[in-house]
Amino acid sequence: MQSWPGPAIPKLPGRGLPLRLYDTATAQVRPTAPGDTARMYVCGITPYDATHLGHAATYLAFDLVNRVWRDGGHDVHFVENITDIDDPLLERAARDHEDWMVLGMRETALFREDMTALRIVPPQDYIGAVESIDEAAALIVALVDAGVAYRLEDGTGDVYYDVSRSQRFGYESRLDSEAMLGFFAERGGDPDRAGKRNRLDPHLWRGPRPGEPFWESAVGPGRPGWHIECTAIALNRLGMSFDVQGGGSDLLFPHHEMSAAHGESVTGQWPFARHYVHAGMIALDGAKMSKSRGNLVFVSRLRGEKVDPMAIRAALLAGHYREDRPWTASLLDEARARLARWREAVALDAGPDAGLLLDAVRRQLADDLDTVNALSSVDRWATEALSRRGRDPGAPQLVRDTVDALLGIALSR
Ligand code: ZN
Numbered sequence: 001m002q003s004w005p006g007p008a009i010p011k012l013p014g015r016g017l018p019l020r021l022y023d024t025a026t027a028q029v030r031p032t033a034p035g036d037t038a039r040m041y042v043c044g045i046t047p048y049d050a051t052h053l054g055h056a057a058t059y060l061a062f063d064l065v066n067r068v069w070r071d072g073g074h075d076v077h078f079v080e081n082i083t084d085i086d087d088p089l090l091e092r093a094a095r096d097h098e099d100w101m102v103l104g105m106r107e108t109a110l111f112r113e114d115m116t117a118l119r120i121v122p123p124q125d126y127i128g129a130v131e132s133i134d135e136a137a138a139l140i141v142a143l144v145d146a147g148v149a150y151r152l153e154d155g156t157g158d159v160y161y162d163v164s165r166s167q168r169f170g171y172e173s174r175l176d177s178e179a180m181l182g183f184f185a186e187r188g189g190d191p192d193r194a195g196k197r198n199r200l201d202p203h204l205w206r207g208p209r210p211g212e213p214f215w216e217s218a219v220g221p222g223r224p225g226w227h228i229e230c231t232a233i234a235l236n237r238l239g240m241s242f243d244v245q246g247g248g249s250d251l252l253f254p255h256h257e258m259s260a261a262h263g264e265s266v267t268g269q270w271p272f273a274r275h276y277v278h279a280g281m282i283a284l285d286g287a288k289m290s291k292s293r294g295n296l297v298f299v300s301r302l303r304g305e306k307v308d309p310m311a312i313r314a315a316l317l318a319g320h321y322r323e324d325r326p327w328t329a330s331l332l333d334e335a336r337a338r339l340a341r342w343r344e345a346v347a348l349d350a351g352p353d354a355g356l357l358l359d360a361v362r363r364q365l366a367d368d369l370d371t372v373n374a375l376s377s378v379d380r381w382a383t384e385a386l387s388r389r390g391r392d393p394g395a396p397q398l399v400r401d402t403v404d405a406l407l408g409i410a411l412s413r
Helices: 053-071 087-095 100-117 130-145 177-186 226-238 249-267 299-304 309-317 329-346 354-366 371-386 395-407
Strands: 020-023 028-031 037-042 075-082 125-128 149-151 159-161 203-206 242-248 273-279 282-284
Touching: 020 273, 037 053, 037 226, 053 075, 053 242, 053 273, 053 282, 053 299, 053 309, 053 354, 053 395, 075 226, 087 100, 100 299, 125 130, 125 226, 130 149, 130 159, 130 203, 130 226, 130 249, 159 249, 177 249, 203 226, 226 242, 226 249, 242 249, 249 273, 299 309, 309 329, 309 371, 329 371, 329 395, 354 371, 354 395, 371 395
Parallel strands: 037 075, 037 242, 075 125, 242 273
Antiparallel strands: 020 028, 149 159, 159 203
16 A cells, blocks of 8 residues: 655754653553664554544654654654455445445545645555455464364354453453453444354454455455454564554554454464553543544644644644543644744744753653653743843754654744
């Protein structure tokens, strides 16, 4: 799948600090310890609707992970999927009397535009579900051969994963079985499907159904489930025990738990990822932004209204990535005012020492992406610069580069 063009990232003097991130599986902020090449997988969208601010907040959080690692001297192998075949896409296409493939292509194109406008560093591997069907099928065959997956005997061709055969099932989400069942039913699972061994068993493969697209594969005709799609795409490009598995907090269970269990069962190795990192949800008018509630603010709509994408970026980074937080008109106004001050300050011909600011921003971002304090640090520098304190002629350019490279905010227009 075609990715999107990457923004130029200025090289900063010196080197950034090792990144510490909150890991859901161990419930603590722990150092990431990547090798020369840091490996990150972030779960992508299902392209049946446009990118909303909740998506944007998630991809921004992992964009900062990417930028902090690069500043620390690592290469970054970043992989993202796009679920371009799944039930929600087919349901939306049927509702709107549209071809599911055309709908998916259109929303994927819009997503690329939004990511480009927000200056998200693109993945090296941007992989669609359809183009990776053979990869998922190969894993499913291996799981069936190992006895940890089974085909239902009802003639549908559907294949399920047996969660009771996973050695450490539940370690990623740390939920009790009641909470797991609740989320499973709420988020696409089918606890009451007849013929399953365990209520929490997720489907790996859906056999052909009338009116639905299907593909021939080593498992037979049909299409893969969502969890095995991510397992296959991640494993085949990053291998086991990659550094960060990322997504919104609504992927905590079942999606990330199941993807990890599939990968661990098929390889016999543990863990699937070293850190499981989850971004908080963005709310509007007191409720989480979600398709089912219809309270979505689309990035493309804001772009259409000529909102500066850097203001969207600054507004979302003004809260900590793990917090559920509201989107409000005043949040966007404050971000615009902040950007205007920063732009005025970096247009001066001198300012206070920017090396100190660079150190502060590096330290704050390395501490579980503390953007709240990082933005305040830039504010303080700008305030001092605008009150004509500081005579370093190189400072405005270094601040421009710092804000660009680490926060992804371009101050030039
Ligand atoms: Zn995923």
